[in-house]
Amino acid sequence: MTQTLTKSEATSGRIIAAARTLFVARNYADVTTDMIARTAEVTKGGLYHHFPSKERLYLSMMLDDLERKRLLFEKATTSPGSCRDRLSRLTRDFLELPREDRELTRLVRRDINTFSGEERDLLVRAYQRALPEQVETIIDEGIKNGELAPGDARILSWSFVALVEVVIGEYADHVYGSTQARLGHVVDLFFDGAGTPPTGGTL
């Protein structure tokens, strides 16, 4: 029966959940395996029964999360509508995620220097597949069909992602009351810019 979790799966799940919460709140180095274990209500021995190392635990948590995000954003990418519509949908999907899920996306940039070699690559690739590449696909099509001005799709996708990250910051919370307002800021700024038209304004 798929709805019944084994004891092992339940414990692993608690450990992953504890790791998520703690790693979002503090740097990788400042979160101890003891803290994670206590939060998950197991001992350190129990934690190491399920995960071979602190790095692998972090990686498992991030990789799982990024794969779920990739699947979510893929729906927006492959949905019908204009480039602007699809970018809006993807951004809305992201903004409507619980806070912890949104914050997790920033962790990759913050903690990337902690890893090296294969583990670093895994993390970077999973992140790129989850978010920037989805945006890039949409933008690429937007350029091809003339909805967007010609340019490097990758740089544009990173620019777009950077703008999204701005409106999920702390200060933004007290400026924008709704997801809709945040969404408007990002999409309008990206497509239309912040400037007023140079030739004959409305005033």
Place this chain on the structure above:
Amino acid sequence: MTQTLTKSEATSGRIIAAARTLFVARNYADVTTDMIARTAEVTKGGLYHHFPSKERLYLSMMLDDLERKRLLFEKATTSPGSCRDRLSRLTRDFLELPREDRELTRLVRRDINTFSGEERDLLVRAYQRALPEQVETIIDEGIKNGELAPGDARILSWSFVALVEVVIGEYADHVYGSTQARLGHVVDLFFDGAGTPPTGGTL
């Protein structure tokens, strides 16, 4: 004589320089005081003769750097010309900095969780004074004189800074050959957006 450094100043300078290079390359926790000392060609005892703690060393380095940047960007902020001209000048000044100086600006965001209390506040305030507040001042005036559409100046300034950070990344290096191209991307995208005009394109 101002051109002659005392031994003490020379050594402090070497330590600061070593710290800069190492902290840019690795997380705060992954850089040991021993590494810094060896790179600066002193011993740990020598390092602690000049700085009271690892945190204070990091703080000294960042605060010095951010104050120099503030003075640099202030020139652009108070220079004559349109909002667009002054933002261009500020961005150009930033992009023409040596790589290490540019990367340092990103460290504040990366390492901010390492600190708490007064030290954290010092760091955040110095960063904001150095870059986002300069941009905000320019944008605020741009909104007042109609060059920019109405909006929250602070969110707009953070958006602008976020776009600048995109074009100093690794991938951007191989897309853009020149500072001028990077500058164009940021300023054009911010003012005009990436979209094509909806009413009667040029084709």
Place this chain on the structure above:
DNA sequence: GATAAAACCGACCGGTCAGTCGGTCGGTAT
């Protein structure tokens, strides 16, 4: 060249933390 202060050294300490390991316990198949 005597003297004092500043600069510098490096062995050492105390604490922390990732990871280990021998062992316990509850379930389950035989």
Place this chain on the structure above:
DNA sequence: ATACCGACCGACTGACCGGTCGGTTTTATC
């Protein structure tokens, strides 16, 4: 009942690292 197994425990270890301190060298000053 017995044998077995995966889950879990928690005391322990070994390495590392920030910071200290008594002592030595260099520099500045008269």
